[in-house]
Amino acid sequence: MAILTDYNEDQENNNSSSPSDLSLNADLAPSNPMVEEEKEAAKKLEEEKKNKKLTPNKANGLDMEDHSWGQSLQEVTINIPVPQGTKSRDVLCEIKMKSLKVGLKGQNPIIEGELFESVKPNDSYWVIEDQKVISVLLTKCDKTTWWKSLVKGGPEIDTQKAEPETSKLSDLDGETRSAVEKMMFDQRQKQMGLPTSQEIENQEMMKKFMAQNPNFDFSNAKMM
Numbered sequence: 001m002a003i004l005t006d007y008n009e010d011q012e013n014n015n016s017s018s019p020s021d022l023s024l025n026a027d028l029a030p031s032n033p034m035v036e037e038e039k040e041a042a043k044k045l046e047e048e049k050k051n052k053k054l055t056p057n058k059a060n061g062l063d064m065e066d067h068s069w070g071q072s073l074q075e076v077t078i079n080i081p082v083p084q085g086t087k088s089r090d091v092l093c094e095i096k097m098k099s100l101k102v103g104l105k106g107q108n109p110i111i112e113g114e115l116f117e118s119v120k121p122n123d124s125y126w127v128i129e130d131q132k133v134i135s136v137l138l139t140k141c142d143k144t145t146w147w148k149s150l151v152k153g154g155p156e157i158d159t160q161k162a163e164p165e166t167s168k169l170s171d172l173d174g175e176t177r178s179a180v181e182k183m184m185f186d187q188r189q190k191q192m193g194l195p196t197s198q199e200i201e202n203q204e205m206m207k208k209f210m211a212q213n214p215n216f217d218f219s220n221a222k223m224m
Contacts, residue, residue: 053148053158060146060162062155066110069150073164073180074143076119078102078136078150080110085131093126093136095119100151102126102136113151117142144179160187 057063059070059077067080080102082091092109094101097118103109115138123139140147146159164180186196195203210216 053156056157056159056162060157060164061150062157064155071140071147071162073140073146073176075140076138076147076150078111078134078138080134080136082128082132082134086128086134087131088128091126091128091134093134095121095124095126095136095138097121097141100136100138102134111151113153116147116149116152117145143176144183160191 054062057068057070059068060072061068061070061076067078069076069078071077082104086104090104092101092103092105097120099114100111101109102111118141119138120141124137126134126136129135146162148156148159164184182197186198189196
């Protein structure tokens with residue numbers, strides 16, 4: 001009987017596996033290449049969506065679910081639909097140099113966050129139009145830059161597709177107009193694969209230096 005009992009115990013030990021053995025077997029099990037590829041593809045697609053630049057609307061901004069914004073090189077405009085009959089006293093609007101908060105009192109803000117670039121609060125304002133739209137105007141500090149988004153972390157536009165109103169270039173002061181024209185020229189040059197104004201300037205400086213120093217060894221010099 002002792003021999004039979006020992007035999008049965010040996011059989012039970014052979015047929016059972018410890019949790020560590022099961023874990024080891026799971027680790028050794030080959031992964032499914034197709035599943036891994038699908039996970040990697042899904043992750044890559046999500047990253048592309050996250051980093052994708054959006055085509056700007058006609059106002060060089062974006063049309064969002066609860067508001068829209070646009071911009072020129074001088075200012076940013078925001079339109080926020082609100083219930084008909086909304087009065088100025090119902091609105092909460094805080095315009096600071098680097099942040100914006102807009103909404104209706106007693107409710108969650110419609111827009112709240114750090115602005116993409118700094119603005120001039122004293123030259124910015126908001127109004128209620130027809131008691132159904134909050135209209136905000138922000139005056140930019142830097143009048144030579146397109147904003148990629150209204151607030152940092154928000155959906156970004158492709159600023160290469162922003163279109164300045166050339167008919168209004170004459171209204172700009174000399175310095176701003178020069179900067180805008182330079183930016184437009186560089187944008188066209190990049191699209192055609194040609195050197196920018198800075199690269200052209202560097203090339204001219206190198207040519208001038210070479211002409212003034214004909215005996216200098218330029219064999220290792222790179223033309224930018």
